Amino acid sequence: MKTLGVELGERSYPIYIGNGLLGSPELVKPHIRGQQVLIVSNETVAPLYLDKVMPAFADYQVETVILPDGEKYKNLDVLNRIYDQLLEKRFDRKCTLVALGGGVIGDMTGFAAACYQRGVDFIQIPTTLLSQVDSSVGGKTGVNHPLGKNMIGAFHQPRCVIADTDTLDTLDERQLSAGLAEVIKYGLIHDAEFFQWQEANMGQLMAREAEAMAYAIERSCLDKAKVVAADEREGGIRAILNLGHTFGHAIETAVGYGEWLHGEAVGTGMLMAADLSQRMGWLGEADVERVDAILDKAGLPTRYPASLSNARFLELMSVDKKVEAGRIRLVLLKAVGEAVISDAFDPALMQATLDAHRSIED
Amino acid sequence: MKTLGVELGERSYPIYIGNGLLGSPELVKPHIRGQQVLIVSNETVAPLYLDKVMPAFADYQVETVILPDGEKYKNLDVLNRIYDQLLEKRFDRKCTLVALGGGVIGDMTGFAAACYQRGVDFIQIPTTLLSQVDSSVGGKTGVNHPLGKNMIGAFHQPRCVIADTDTLDTLDERQLSAGLAEVIKYGLIHDAEFFQWQEANMGQLMAREAEAMAYAIERSCLDKAKVVAADEREGGIRAILNLGHTFGHAIETAVGYGEWLHGEAVGTGMLMAADLSQRMGWLGEADVERVDAILDKAGLPTRYPASLSNARFLELMSVDKKVEAGRIRLVLLKAVGEAVISDAFDPALMQATLDAHRSIED
Numbered sequence: 260m261k262t263l264g265v266e267l268g269e270r271s272y273p274i275y276i277g278n279g280l281l282g283s284p285e286l287v288k289p290h291i292r293g294q295q296v297l298i299v300s301n302e303t304v305a306p307l308y309l310d311k312v313m314p315a316f317a318d319y320q321v322e323t324v325i326l327p328d329g330e331k332y333k334n335l336d337v338l339n340r341i342y343d344q345l346l347e348k349r350f351d352r353k354c355t356l357v358a359l360g361g362g363v364i365g366d367m368t369g370f371a372a373a374c375y376q377r378g379v380d381f382i383q384i385p386t387t388l389l390s391q392v393d394s395s396v397g398g399k400t401g402v403n404h405p406l407g408k409n410m411i412g413a414f415h416q417p418r419c420v421i422a423d424t425d426t427l428d429t430l431d432e433r434q435l436s437a438g439l440a441e442v443i444k445y446g447l448i449h450d451a452e453f454f455q456w457q458e459a460n461m462g463q464l465m466a467r468e469a470e471a472m473a474y475a476i477e478r479s480c481l482d483k484a485k486v487v488a489a490d491e492r493e494g495g496i497r498a499i500l501n502l503g504h505t506f507g508h509a510i511e512t513a514v515g516y517g518e519w520l521h522g523e524a525v526g527t528g529m530l531m532a533a534d535l536s537q538r539m540g541w542l543g544e545a546d547v548e549r550v551d552a553i554l555d556k557a558g559l560p561t562r563y564p565a566s567l568s569n570a571r572f573l574e575l576m577s578v579d580k581k582v583e584a585g586r587i588r589l590v591l592l593k594a595v596g597e598a599v600i601s602d603a604f605d606p607a608l609m610q611a612t613l614d615a616h617r618s619i620e621d
Numbered sequence: 622m623k624t625l626g627v628e629l630g631e632r633s634y635p636i637y638i639g640n641g642l643l644g645s646p647e648l649v650k651p652h653i654r655g656q657q658v659l660i661v662s663n664e665t666v667a668p669l670y671l672d673k674v675m676p677a678f679a680d681y682q683v684e685t686v687i688l689p690d691g692e693k694y695k696n697l698d699v700l701n702r703i704y705d706q707l708l709e710k711r712f713d714r715k716c717t718l719v720a721l722g723g724g725v726i727g728d729m730t731g732f733a734a735a736c737y738q739r740g741v742d743f744i745q746i747p748t749t750l751l752s753q754v755d756s757s758v759g760g761k762t763g764v765n766h767p768l769g770k771n772m773i774g775a776f777h778q779p780r781c782v783i784a785d786t787d788t789l790d791t792l793d794e795r796q797l798s799a800g801l802a803e804v805i806k807y808g809l810i811h812d813a814e815f816f817q818w819q820e821a822n823m824g825q826l827m828a829r830e831a832e833a834m835a836y837a838i839e840r841s842c843l844d845k846a847k848v849v850a851a852d853e854r855e856g857g858i859r860a861i862l863n864l865g866h867t868f869g870h871a872i873e874t875a876v877g878y879g880e881w882l883h884g885e886a887v888g889t890g891m892l893m894a895a896d897l898s899q900r901m902g903w904l905g906e907a908d909v910e911r912v913d914a915i916l917d918k919a920g921l922p923t924r925y926p927a928s929l930s931n932a933r934f935l936e937l938m939s940v941d942k943k944v945e946a947g948r949i950r951l952v953l954l955k956a957v958g959e960a961v962i963s964d965a966f967d968p969a970l971m972q973a974t975l976d977a978h979r980s981i982e983d
Contacts, residue, residue, distance in 0.1 A: 339766075346766055352945065404704055410738060413735065583655075583715060585711075
């Protein structure tokens, strides 16, 4: 087992990475203050892992909420089911919520914890590659609104994160690829060496080779932790973590939440960001090809649905959280391993990027 | 105009108290960072004051949301109407929400601001005595759940508060009395001198005499600001601000939100806390009579509805946010001007207090 520290002053917390960690009381006990624990999971993950985590919480009053599975359930209505359970069971301010599942469960449980009685503790047990390398670090929590993704939320740090690589064995191929999209992102935004390692090792990652996977998770979390420690509440530099996300959110919103996985949309979005960066003269064509090639190796899509027009794509991008005073701000690339934030792009070049990445068919 | 500072480090903010303040751009401008302003009000307050505040925001894009009036609308569903408007109008992270109304509008608008895009600015313009002396200071925001009041929320400080005493002229008698309950509370918990002043000046306050009212608001805000500055997130001492609230919340929940005003329930609750303190030998009978007398002068109820049994009353108190490990923690009085927090009360004495304050009829 590896232990990484996310350094955020009094909100610092450890991430435990390894296998066979799910049922260990010694990992969670130091991070629980009261006697009451609510485990939040979904209909897919609970049958696989709920029994395995229960021994870790044997000394506490444990209740569970099992939510439906999918991004389309990440809304205020479904969130309220967590509050129903907390209040029916009389959970007090010293209770702990445990998120057992992927990014949707992590985001919703974290947000429920942020707002229950104005803030209680929570522990993350991410069970997908995406959530292990992304939502484990940074404390972003929230739900979607029909008009925008993650528009309602809070910054709320977990007390600890347990990333058990055993849980990745049950991931389907699409989920695995979606997680790899975020791993690729860390290389692209500020870790060229890690990107090179990925180019050499993508086969092992796709084969879920344990050692390669643990290394990729650890390095991704380290990369993200560095950025978050520098800018916890996203006043500046932290926004580079959104490489591919403004394009990606537009795709997700257009096709309806859940049709495309978040990581799939981010994959296509990163290639579009690289393409626009190249058209602006920042990135060489060879680097754009490297991005295209690694997405392909990772089984990720590189074209968005044909039914989405340029006008609609731009409209959807303009509701992004990074928009300021009506201007779309994008994360772009100066090089592989060097991201920049800019709102100074030529609209004609943007049109060309949109044209170039539309599928022939839906 | 008086200006009070609430000192909370980088979250410090001013409270402006006086008359004729509503339409002043110079008060709000230094506290607005972006170009977009959303004014949230209700069907009662908007027709009276919306036109009066508009000139203050003449330089911005101003949108409005008018919510139905009343505590029963303080829930996640109605909260979502604020998000609908923010997203339909494409409000960005630098937008400012303005709460124009009483405590319900302030709590909901503050909570909407706390969670929109994980936190945007807000300005409070409280238009009731209760909200001017209570919700102006402290940053508590949130909504109710059918099983408990204020159970979903966040700490989020406003950028400034504008307490215009002109708005009190349109308050009905019950609302005025409800506000005075919180004024009385500050005297009882840690300002014996202010309590004495109130005993001498309650007639002027009930007559809405401007000078007396401005003094009561200022001193109440000062008293609360001292407590909040010492304990922003209610780890300890801040809980004394809840004198009468555990009893009061039980009454409000039992009768249904909105039947009793919050301040009315707190009034009866404070007398019950004083009564229990007397039975425990902490407070003299004469002091309990002073509490009873001042509530009476302020037009506040001192008995709860006959239909509420002792067992149900205790059950409702046990879902209070101050409950820890199943024990009810109460704010009690060692003297007029000295509150303490205790879970060490004799259940038989509690029964006697409940018996003594039940109405003969509903």
